[in-house]
Amino acid sequence: MSALFPERIETERLRLERLGHEHVDVFEYHELCSGERTDIEAITRYLPWDPHESVKETSEYLDSLERKWDRGERAEYVIRPKPGEDGEGEIAGAGGLIVDWETLTGKPAIWLRKPFWGRGYSGERAAAMIELAFERLDLDLVAVPVQDGNERSRAAVERYVDEHGGQYDGIVRNATRRPDGEIIDHHRYTVTAEQYDS
Numbered sequence: 001m002s003a004l005f006p007e008r009i010e011t012e013r014l015r016l017e018r019l020g021h022e023h024v025d026v027f028e029y030h031e032l033c034s035g036e037r038t039d040i041e042a043i044t045r046y047l048p049w050d051p052h053e054s055v056k057e058t059s060e061y062l063d064s065l066e067r068k069w070d071r072g073e074r075a076e077y078v079i080r081p082k083p084g085e086d087g088e089g090e091i092a093g094a095g096g097l098i099v100d101w102e103t104l105t106g107k108p109a110i111w112l113r114k115p116f117w118g119r120g121y122s123g124e125r126a127a128a129m130i131e132l133a134f135e136r137l138d139l140d141l142v143a144v145p146v147q148d149g150n151e152r153s154r155a156a157v158e159r160y161v162d163e164h165g166g167q168y169d170g171i172v173r174n175a176t177r178r179p180d181g182e183i184i185d186h187h188r189y190t191v192t193a194e195q196y197d198s
Contacts, residue, residue, distance in 0.1 A: 005075035016077035030058035106133035166191030
């Protein structure tokens, strides 16, 4: 199933490459995900992962992403701005699509470093993931969960879901448990294949 996802995707301002050992240096990626970063708490506050404690943990994380890619469960990409963008070629963050084949649903995911916030990169990456979900993978639904309280992400998600004809479904109580054990609610936004095509 390794040919299921494209290894590289290009958008107007971004280059997305498969996130794995081949395309990122594990030490560089660890530095970006490390608990030693002063801004890491702000970055991971609403993410489903804790800062990495060691290079070994980062390496094992990349290993797990490669296995999920090969099984067709998750397409994860490192995000780099293209030439002409401030910070061109740097790792701005990572994003991808988690696929549930049983329900034919794709869930886009993203995290960005603080210098790259507020540029509209989330929506640009989301458009690529929505296209991947419907035009390449033939999924029925793209569902975007946003943790309650994460107003910055909600605003971004509302914009791009609206642009693709989608909707706000409502709040899902006790939707999931964070790595620290906190049980959280999610706001759910969706785009169906029919809405996308209309």
